[in-house]
Amino acid sequence: MTLQFPLVAYFSILLTVGLLCTGYALLRRCRQSGDYLTFRFVGIIIGVSLWWLVMSTVKFTATSLELKILSYRLSMAAWIGLPISTCIFSFIGIYHRDASSTQLHRGVIAFLAGLLAFIMLIPQSALFTTPHLLSVGEFVTLEHGVSVTTAVITGIAWTITLFGIAIALSRVVHKKYVPPVVALAAVIPSLPGIIGVLKLFEIYPAGGAGFNLAPHLAGLATILFAAVTHRKGLTTIILDSRHAAIENATEGYVLADETEIIRDMNTEAKRLVDATVGDQLPSWLAESSAETAEGVNRTTPTGKEIDLQQHTVGSHRATNKVFLLRDRTEQLTRMRKLESRDRLIADLPVGVFRIQRGTSPRFVYMNQAFAELFNISDVDQIDKHAVSDVFGAQQPQLIGNQSNYSTPENPETTEQLFSPPGTDSFWGLVSTYPSSTQDPDMIEGVIVDITAEKQAEALLTEELDNISHDLELTEQLWELSVRLEGFDAFAQEALSLLTDIDTIECAEVVRSGRVCCGEPETIVANGTTHIPDTAVSNAIEHAYTEENKRTETLTIDDERYTLITTPIMTEHVADSALMILSASPPDDRVEHLVTDTAEALAYKRAVNYREKYTDEDKMTELRIANTDTDKPHPLSQLLTTADVDVDIESSPLTFTNVRAEGQITWYLLRADQAVCNAVTAAATAHDSIKATTPISINDDENQSRCQIGIETGDIHRSLNTEGVTVVTISANARGTEFLLHLPTDLKVADIIDIFRTRFPAMHLRSRQTIERESVDTQVFTELDEYQRQAMEAATRMGFFSRPQGATAGDVANTLDIGRTTFTRRLKNAQTTVFNKLLDSQTDTEPADD
Incomplete structure (x- = not known):
C-alpha cells in the first residue's frame, strides 16, 4: 500500500502542523498559568479536529479500499466528538464549576473512547450502504449512500452543535457577557456541518461527489480558536468558579476590558450602575479606577451612595478590571435617622434653671424650654424675673427646704401645679439640687411638663x-x-x-x-x-x-x-x-x-x-324562616311568579311534607282550585321545580290538592336522621317558615345549620317546649317508617274524610308506590294502632274486686 499526495493532502499537512503548533503553545501556557482543567478541554477540541483532519486525508489518499473504509470509520467519531467537546467547553466557559468540570473532563475522554469502539464494532452494512470508488482527477475517493445510522449520528451532531450555540445566545439575549473564545468554540462544529449539508445536496464547489472539505474547515476554525485563546489567555477571558457565585450576589459586580467596555455584570450592578453589558463604563466609575485606594465612596448620578473596590485581572497582554459595588444608601439613611432622633431628644421641652438664693431669690439662668413653659419672652433679661413671680405659691416648697433637694444617689421629684401669668396652667415634675458651681446659695433644677400625663391619669x-x-x-x-x-x-x-x-x-x-x-x-x-x-x-x-x-x-x-x-x-x-x-x-x-x-x-x-325533662312526653317546637330575597326558598320563589288571586301575604299557603324521592322533596298543598292551578302553572316555568296535576277533593267547596316537588331531599333526609318532624311549611312571596317538632335534647343550632347548607339566611323565629299528644306517644311508637308514612299521607290527603278527598290510588301515586303496597301498609298500620288503643284502654280499666 502506498499513499499519494495531491494538493489537498499538502493542505491537510499544513493544517495538521498548524494544529500541532497551536496545541504546543497552549500546553506551554497551561504550565505557566496553572489552569490545567480548562486547557484540557481546549486540548480535546484540538485533538478531535486533528484526528478528523488526518483520518479524512488518509481516506482520500489511500490506494487500498480496506484502508479507506477503516479511515472513514475512524473519522466518523469526530462527527459527534467535536460538537460534544465544544459544547462542554462553552458550558464550562460560562458556568464554571471546578468539581463538576473534573468529572466532565474524564467523562468526555471516556465517551470518545467508547464512541470510537462502537464505530469500529458496528457492522459496515449498518454504518453505511455499500461503498463505491469514485475517480477525482488522478485520485480515487470513497463514496457511499446515507444510512439510518449515518443519519442518526449526523442528527446527534447537529443537535449538540445547536445546544452549544443556544448556551451562548441565551447569555446574549439576557444581556450577559459571553467571552469571545466561548462564542468561537460554539460555532466551530457548525462550519463542517454546513459543508456536509452542501455536499449532501450537491451544491458546488463545496459539495457534490469527491473530496469532503468539512474536516479542513473544522481544522481552520480550530486553529483560529486556538490562536485567539493563546493570545487572550483563558484566565483573563473566562473567570473561575467565583463568577457563578457572584452572579446573584447582593453586591454589584462589573467586569470591564482595557477599553472600558462593560463585558459582564450581575443584576445588582445593573441596578446600581444603570448600564448593561456592551455599554461604555460610566465616567464616575472610570474615574474611580484611577485611584489607588482599596476602597472609595461614591455617589451615583441617581443619588445612591456606594462603597467601591477595584481589582485588576489578566496578564500583561490583556487586563480586565473588576469592580465590586456595595449599596450603602439604606445604611446611611438609617444612620442619619438615628442622628436626627438624637437631636430630637436633645430638643425635648425639658426646662433647666439656676437660682441665686438670698433675701430676694433671682434667676441667673434658664433655657428656652423653661422660658416657653412660663411664658417668659426675654431670656436675656432673666435678672428682672423674681422667683416668686414665676413659681408663685410653690416657691417655698421648691427652694425653701433644703431637705427636698436631690442628690445623684437619691434623686427627688415633686409634682406641682403652676399658673404662669398670661398662659394656661400646667402640671410640672420638678427636681432641684445643689449647683455644680459649689456656691451654697446657688441651686439648679429641671422641670418637665406632665400636664398630658396628669390628664391621662x-x-x-x-x-x-x-x-x-x-x-x-x-x-x-x-x-x-x-x-x-x-x-x-x-x-x-x-x-x-x-x-x-x-x-x-x-x-x-x-x-x-x-x-x-x-x-x-x-x-x-x-x-x-x-x-x-x-x-x-x-x-x-x-x-x-x-x-x-x-x-x-x-x-x-x-x-x-x-x-x-x-x-x-x-x-x-x-x-x-x-x-x-x-x-x-x-x-x-x-x-x-x-x-x-x-x-x-x-x-x-x-x-x-335547656331544662331537663324527666317526662318523655315533652318536645321542642321550632319556627324557623328564610326571608332572604337574594337566595329565597324555592317555595317563595315559586309563589313570587304564581298568579294567585287570594291574599297570600297575610294568609300564607300551607304545605305538608309528603315524601323524599331522591333529591326531590314532595310537598302537598290543599287549597282553592284556582290557587292550585296557579301554583302548578308557575311550577312549569321553573326547571328545578316539579308539580302534579291538581285533583279536586271537594266539589262543593271547590277544593283541590296538588304536589310540588323541590330539590331539598338532602335537607329532609338529614332532618329525618336527627328525629325531626316537619309539621307544616308556610310560604308566601316574602319568605318561607318551617314548623318543626324535635326531641328536647337536640341542639337548635345543629338543626338550623342543616337548612343553612342551602339557605344561609335561615334563622330562628320562635322556640317553645310543648306536650306531645298522648296518642302519638302511645299509639304510633310501634309503627315502622313505611306504615307511619302511609297513615300520615292518607290523613293529610283526606283518605279518611267523607266525602273522601283522595282514593287509595291517589295516595299510592303520591307515595310513588303501588296501590296494593299502600293498602297493605295502611292495613298493617291500622291494625297496630287499634291493638295499641285497646291494650291501653284495658290497662286503664279498674280491676274487678
Whole structure:
C-alpha cells in the first residue's frame, strides 16, 4: 500500500502542523498559568479536529479500499466528538464549576473512547450502504449512500452543535457577557456541518461527489480558536468558579476590558450602575479606577451612595478590571435617622434653671424650654424675673427646704401645679439640687411638663370608676338571672337597669314576626322614646341574618340618637335581639353594657330552653324562616311568579311534607282550585321545580290538592336522621317558615345549620317546649317508617274524610308506590294502632274486686 499526495493532502499537512503548533503553545501556557482543567478541554477540541483532519486525508489518499473504509470509520467519531467537546467547553466557559468540570473532563475522554469502539464494532452494512470508488482527477475517493445510522449520528451532531450555540445566545439575549473564545468554540462544529449539508445536496464547489472539505474547515476554525485563546489567555477571558457565585450576589459586580467596555455584570450592578453589558463604563466609575485606594465612596448620578473596590485581572497582554459595588444608601439613611432622633431628644421641652438664693431669690439662668413653659419672652433679661413671680405659691416648697433637694444617689421629684401669668396652667415634675458651681446659695433644677400625663391619669381614674360601676351593674344582672324565674321577668328588670343610665333613652327585646305578618314582635320594652318601626325592622333583619352587632344613627324629633342592636345568641342561634337607643355618639361604656346584657339575656333564655325533662312526653317546637330575597326558598320563589288571586301575604299557603324521592322533596298543598292551578302553572316555568296535576277533593267547596316537588331531599333526609318532624311549611312571596317538632335534647343550632347548607339566611323565629299528644306517644311508637308514612299521607290527603278527598290510588301515586303496597301498609298500620288503643284502654280499666 502506498499513499499519494495531491494538493489537498499538502493542505491537510499544513493544517495538521498548524494544529500541532497551536496545541504546543497552549500546553506551554497551561504550565505557566496553572489552569490545567480548562486547557484540557481546549486540548480535546484540538485533538478531535486533528484526528478528523488526518483520518479524512488518509481516506482520500489511500490506494487500498480496506484502508479507506477503516479511515472513514475512524473519522466518523469526530462527527459527534467535536460538537460534544465544544459544547462542554462553552458550558464550562460560562458556568464554571471546578468539581463538576473534573468529572466532565474524564467523562468526555471516556465517551470518545467508547464512541470510537462502537464505530469500529458496528457492522459496515449498518454504518453505511455499500461503498463505491469514485475517480477525482488522478485520485480515487470513497463514496457511499446515507444510512439510518449515518443519519442518526449526523442528527446527534447537529443537535449538540445547536445546544452549544443556544448556551451562548441565551447569555446574549439576557444581556450577559459571553467571552469571545466561548462564542468561537460554539460555532466551530457548525462550519463542517454546513459543508456536509452542501455536499449532501450537491451544491458546488463545496459539495457534490469527491473530496469532503468539512474536516479542513473544522481544522481552520480550530486553529483560529486556538490562536485567539493563546493570545487572550483563558484566565483573563473566562473567570473561575467565583463568577457563578457572584452572579446573584447582593453586591454589584462589573467586569470591564482595557477599553472600558462593560463585558459582564450581575443584576445588582445593573441596578446600581444603570448600564448593561456592551455599554461604555460610566465616567464616575472610570474615574474611580484611577485611584489607588482599596476602597472609595461614591455617589451615583441617581443619588445612591456606594462603597467601591477595584481589582485588576489578566496578564500583561490583556487586563480586565473588576469592580465590586456595595449599596450603602439604606445604611446611611438609617444612620442619619438615628442622628436626627438624637437631636430630637436633645430638643425635648425639658426646662433647666439656676437660682441665686438670698433675701430676694433671682434667676441667673434658664433655657428656652423653661422660658416657653412660663411664658417668659426675654431670656436675656432673666435678672428682672423674681422667683416668686414665676413659681408663685410653690416657691417655698421648691427652694425653701433644703431637705427636698436631690442628690445623684437619691434623686427627688415633686409634682406641682403652676399658673404662669398670661398662659394656661400646667402640671410640672420638678427636681432641684445643689449647683455644680459649689456656691451654697446657688441651686439648679429641671422641670418637665406632665400636664398630658396628669390628664391621662384623671381620665384613667374616671374610666376605672365607670368600670367599677359597670361591674356592679353586671353583677346585678347575673344575680337577677338567678333570682327571677322566667325570661320575661328577668328581661324587664335588666332593661330597667339599662334605662337608669342617663344616656340610654329606650331598651327593647324584639324578635322576628311570622311569615303571615312579617312585623317584628316586641317581647319586653322599657323607656320613654319610641324607636321607629322601620329602624326596628331593618335592625332585626340584620341581627337574624348577620348575627352580629349593628350600630346606626337615627334622627327622632330633631334629636340625634344611636340605635345599637345586638343579637341574643341562645345556643349559637339568634333567638331575638336587644335594641338600645342611646344619645349620639354612645361611649364605650354603653356598648360594653349592651354586650354584657345581651349575654345575660342569652344565658337566661338558654336556661329556660335547656331544662331537663324527666317526662318523655315533652318536645321542642321550632319556627324557623328564610326571608332572604337574594337566595329565597324555592317555595317563595315559586309563589313570587304564581298568579294567585287570594291574599297570600297575610294568609300564607300551607304545605305538608309528603315524601323524599331522591333529591326531590314532595310537598302537598290543599287549597282553592284556582290557587292550585296557579301554583302548578308557575311550577312549569321553573326547571328545578316539579308539580302534579291538581285533583279536586271537594266539589262543593271547590277544593283541590296538588304536589310540588323541590330539590331539598338532602335537607329532609338529614332532618329525618336527627328525629325531626316537619309539621307544616308556610310560604308566601316574602319568605318561607318551617314548623318543626324535635326531641328536647337536640341542639337548635345543629338543626338550623342543616337548612343553612342551602339557605344561609335561615334563622330562628320562635322556640317553645310543648306536650306531645298522648296518642302519638302511645299509639304510633310501634309503627315502622313505611306504615307511619302511609297513615300520615292518607290523613293529610283526606283518605279518611267523607266525602273522601283522595282514593287509595291517589295516595299510592303520591307515595310513588303501588296501590296494593299502600293498602297493605295502611292495613298493617291500622291494625297496630287499634291493638295499641285497646291494650291501653284495658290497662286503664279498674280491676274487678
